[in-house]
Amino acid sequence: MTDCLNTDLLDDPLGDDRLNTDLLDNSISVENPVERFLRSDRMPHIWCPGCGIGTTVNSFARALIESKIDLGSLALVSGIGCTGRVAGYVKLDSFHTTHGRAIPFATGLKLANPKLNVVVYSGDGDLSAIGGNHLIHAARRNIDLKVICVNNLIYAMTGGQTAPTTPDHSTTSTNPYGVFEPSFNLPHLVEAAGAVYVARWTTFHVRQLARSISEAFKKKGFSFIEVISPCPTLYQRRNKMGDALDAMKFYKEKSKIRHGAPTSEVGMTMTGEIIVGKFVDRERPDYQTMMKAQYTESLGERFVEPTEMVCS
Amino acid sequence: MKADPKGVLTGIHFMDGDHACCEGALAAGSRFAAGYPITPSTEVVERFASRVPTVGGTFIQMEDELAASIALQGGVWGGAKAFTVTSGPGFSLMMEHIGYAAMTETPCVFVDVQRGGPSTGLPTLPAQADMMQAKWGSHGDYEVIALCPNSPQECFDLTIKAFNLAEEYRVPVMFMMDEVVGHMTEKVVIPPADEIEVVPRRHTHKSVEDYLPYGTNGDLVPEMAHAGDGYNFHVTGLTHDERGYPNMTPPVQDKLVRRLQNKILNAVDRISMFEEEEIEGADVIVVSYGITSRVAQRAIEVARKQGLRVGKLRLITAWPFPEKKIRDLAAKVKAFVVPELNLGQMVREVERAAAGKAKTFAVSHAGGGVHNPDDILKVIVEATR
Numbered sequence: 001m002t003d004c005l006n007t008d009l010l011d012d013p014l015g016d017d018r019l020n021t022d023l024l025d026n027s028i029s030v031e032n033p034v035e036r037f038l039r040s041d042r043m044p045h046i047w048c049p050g051c052g053i054g055t056t057v058n059s060f061a062r063a064l065i066e067s068k069i070d071l072g073s074l075a076l077v078s079g080i081g082c083t084g085r086v087a088g089y090v091k092l093d094s095f096h097t098t099h100g101r102a103i104p105f106a107t108g109l110k111l112a113n114p115k116l117n118v119v120v121y122s123g124d125g126d127l128s129a130i131g132g133n134h135l136i137h138a139a140r141r142n143i144d145l146k147v148i149c150v151n152n153l154i155y156a157m158t159g160g161q162t163a164p165t166t167p168d169h170s171t172t173s174t175n176p177y178g179v180f181e182p183s184f185n186l187p188h189l190v191e192a193a194g195a196v197y198v199a200r201w202t203t204f205h206v207r208q209l210a211r212s213i214s215e216a217f218k219k220k221g222f223s224f225i226e227v228i229s230p231c232p233t234l235y236q237r238r239n240k241m242g243d244a245l246d247a248m249k250f251y252k253e254k255s256k257i258r259h260g261a262p263t264s265e266v267g268m269t270m271t272g273e274i275i276v277g278k279f280v281d282r283e284r285p286d287y288q289t290m291m292k293a294q295y296t297e298s299l300g301e302r303f304v305e306p307t308e309m310v311c312s
Numbered sequence: 313m314k315a316d317p318k319g320v321l322t323g324i325h326f327m328d329g330d331h332a333c334c335e336g337a338l339a340a341g342s343r344f345a346a347g348y349p350i351t352p353s354t355e356v357v358e359r360f361a362s363r364v365p366t367v368g369g370t371f372i373q374m375e376d377e378l379a380a381s382i383a384l385q386g387g388v389w390g391g392a393k394a395f396t397v398t399s400g401p402g403f404s405l406m407m408e409h410i411g412y413a414a415m416t417e418t419p420c421v422f423v424d425v426q427r428g429g430p431s432t433g434l435p436t437l438p439a440q441a442d443m444m445q446a447k448w449g450s451h452g453d454y455e456v457i458a459l460c461p462n463s464p465q466e467c468f469d470l471t472i473k474a475f476n477l478a479e480e481y482r483v484p485v486m487f488m489m490d491e492v493v494g495h496m497t498e499k500v501v502i503p504p505a506d507e508i509e510v511v512p513r514r515h516t517h518k519s520v521e522d523y524l525p526y527g528t529n530g531d532l533v534p535e536m537a538h539a540g541d542g543y544n545f546h547v548t549g550l551t552h553d554e555r556g557y558p559n560m561t562p563p564v565q566d567k568l569v570r571r572l573q574n575k576i577l578n579a580v581d582r583i584s585m586f587e588e589e590e591i592e593g594a595d596v597i598v599v600s601y602g603i604t605s606r607v608a609q610r611a612i613e614v615a616r617k618q619g620l621r622v623g624k625l626r627l628i629t630a631w632p633f634p635e636k637k638i639r640d641l642a643a644k645v646k647a648f649v650v651p652e653l654n655l656g657q658m659v660r661e662v663e664r665a666a667a668g669k670a671k672t673f674a675v676s677h678a679g680g681g682v683h684n685p686d687d688i689l690k691v692i693v694e695a696t697r
Contacts, residue, residue, distance in 0.1 A: 075539040088546060093539040096548035098412050104379035108386025111370045112344050116540050137375040295365045304368035
């Protein structure tokens, strides 16, 4: 399943101090190199001290620099929740939609204007619980969307309730005696459903995350990048896991880079190792390519390609 | 502007209301639809799925109605005119995104081919029991426009009107068909494209620096930009200011929600459409809409033959409700008779607008068929006393 798995770009082992020269060049600026991607007039943001979502946005912005993607054709769609607020902070055409529905909104956006690069940026609860049906069907259709799923293992915006991703035995506000239902292994789920690119990193792996996002931009089809991210306020505090720095230490100690690992083996537990890396990188025609081929075969010259749907 | 001839199937056809609705959408310039199968509405998107690849558009069958009703809005912000089609149970699932469309001012059309409810109810049989849901189904204060065709010809003509109103007011428009109108086959005349008026999107011509996504002038309707146009705009279902930025303070909420309401309510006279007959000098006026208006016609004609002075007011626009029209008539007539395929929905609006100046009689029907005209006639006779 993991053919054409090229991991050259991602081989940046933990603790390696090598600096990417692109990033180095940008880092000698007097301005924050990612500031131009942000709506600075909306700062300060609402995220808690130690929250990992801002870190993922930083990696996302660095991926935009690295991939030299045309920002004018880039749209970002979020659902609801802490990560859902990303859409409000990026200086892009950005849509803060309804709970769980970022993917179907993004599907409509991409189909109406195939020239757009559409990123879905949302949380684990939004994408895999209320939006779970849309997640698997978008992967099945192989719609050309880049999904960044920030997984903080909990519903944070509403005060720390159990999510489909909350590891066994964790304590949450709705499982005060411990979670006993099994959690989702998201990379396994989306690979089974048909995603062409699946990776997982933590907010400790900022450069690998940026590179994975850059790689996903080069793929045509449904890409899914999970980022394990700390929630010191609601997950760690309740589970006596310390603060944000403790989370970084935890990620550093517990993470194992295993590119190409079978996704059936990358499930998360509360205290066990976190398997990170690029798990899936395969080719499969995306929805619009298949649609065009089908209509061309069936309709011949009667088929009019939907390239310019824009109404004046 | 005139319709794009590519989507207009000019000619005289024998077609049902569902298919006519689809042709209306294509003539109006819709090139994107997202749907989910549900009786008795599916024929609309089946025809769209067959027709749209030949005119440069896309249909996608989504995994559920929640997805369909938001995918179409992604399509709108991507530049398309878009719609979805459903019936009662699916309409219930779409309520969340009717609210989102109202809040984000996404011009779009929701077609509801009404069947009997509640719940799964009567999948293949008619009702008009979603009329209040069309107005009030999503949470919060907002206004929509709802149109009620009573023939396949109107399914064509008024679908175009629905898209035009959606664009003019940047509002979700409910197209309230019913099973009988949807499956009834009649003559449908589709005029040449140059005889069809189509309202273009209110696309902004302002510079990036000057553009305020939710800034408005006198008519309270903001100008729109599409993703990829270079405006880097933000759209949210949260309460937002003129920049489109979340701002959850009471004054911003007040200003926004009142504007969403007033942009429609201030234009009731321009939006409202009705068909009137022998209103002058009438003792009783029968107020009806959709398929029931055609059943009521028989009762009205029989009553007139009996010497009763009966007027007809057919609501083509159900929402915003033509309150002033009813209020004015209430001062001149004895009573209103309101037959509808529900246990009393629009009759409440008539009664409220009449404000005690004229009596109001409901002729209810739980759905699953249409009224017997005699049942309406009996109430007309009673109302004239």
